[in-house]
Amino acid sequence: MTHETAVVHAWISMSLDGYIAGPNDRPGNPLGDGGERLHEWFFDAKGSDADMAHESLARSGAVVIGRRMFDHGEEPWGDDGAFGMPVFVVTHRPREPLTKGPTTFTFVTGGLEPALGLAREVAAGQDVAVAGGQIVMQCLREGLLDELRLDLVPIILGGGVTLSDGEGLDDAQLEPVEVVESPHVTHIRYRVSRGRSRTP
């Protein structure tokens, strides 16, 4: 009954030259060459960085990710599945649900919106987190994202994967509403809105 106030949000680490993963990302090299430097702040966080790392999952009751992120992450996430909550994986390839400690992975073949619907249901009033560049962009394109936090890491990767990697977006309205600074990362929170109507 509190679904109306719950938010669909995402966070993404980006280098100063605009890459969210290094070149040659694949299973076994999930963040691309040098891309692990994008996420070091998250795992060794102190001060305001620790607050940002913590809030990402603490405010969420469920997570939606893409199949590519799952395939890359299944092994490195280990026996507890890293998320510690229900995860819905958007995919074309059906697979039986998977339980890893406190984390459950449910594979949803019907598309992004049904996956978000299931996540909202399970989150029961808590926020829903969306993770992975491709799914985040799809949410932006379809007007399904309420909030995006960009974690800007001052490194120069030289190549790799950009957030959009292809089609632009003319009508997304991203308004910076909060900046949290640290000597290591600049965290910028954007409120997202779009001109087109959204189903509640």
Add this chain to the structure above:
Amino acid sequence: MTHETAVVHAWISMSLDGYIAGPNDRPGNPLGDGGERLHEWFFDAKGSDADMAHESLARSGAVVIGRRMFDHGEEPWGDDGAFGMPVFVVTHRPREPLTKGPTTFTFVTGGLEPALGLAREVAAGQDVAVAGGQIVMQCLREGLLDELRLDLVPIILGGGVTLSDGEGLDDAQLEPVEVVESPHVTHIRYRVSRGRSRTP
């Protein structure tokens, strides 16, 4: 005699998906498709954005740019040459100096460091500005930049030119030292240092 305290600095506008120009940039389309949206804040600046737009040139006594930027800009910059101060153009193709109102363009074929040396001389204690993605990256690579301001514009271009576009940088130390917020652009100032020694 105040050269020691003068700073070599740059500023660059980047989209939320990491592009500093849209696709298909060339003379006649200097910022690439849709890239003019990256610079709208600069020309229609208010409040803190106006402060940032103003300081970019106000603190500088000379500018160093690349030939590509000059070729793209010569026509749109108009009769006064836009910069209003001496500009040194790093190029392989010699050309006679060019005066446009208060702006002078001097073409330097000896490379980046001689161009910076000439700019420092002319700036006479004021800062030297470096502009254009390729020259900014070259300055970063060669340890010649002291300060970089990233102006992060919340638009999604979908493709184009990234700051590094190729080779990464392992040893550049970029530390965020100031953030200036506005509803339109997030301005982040980085102090740049490198492990390698620099000639004074």
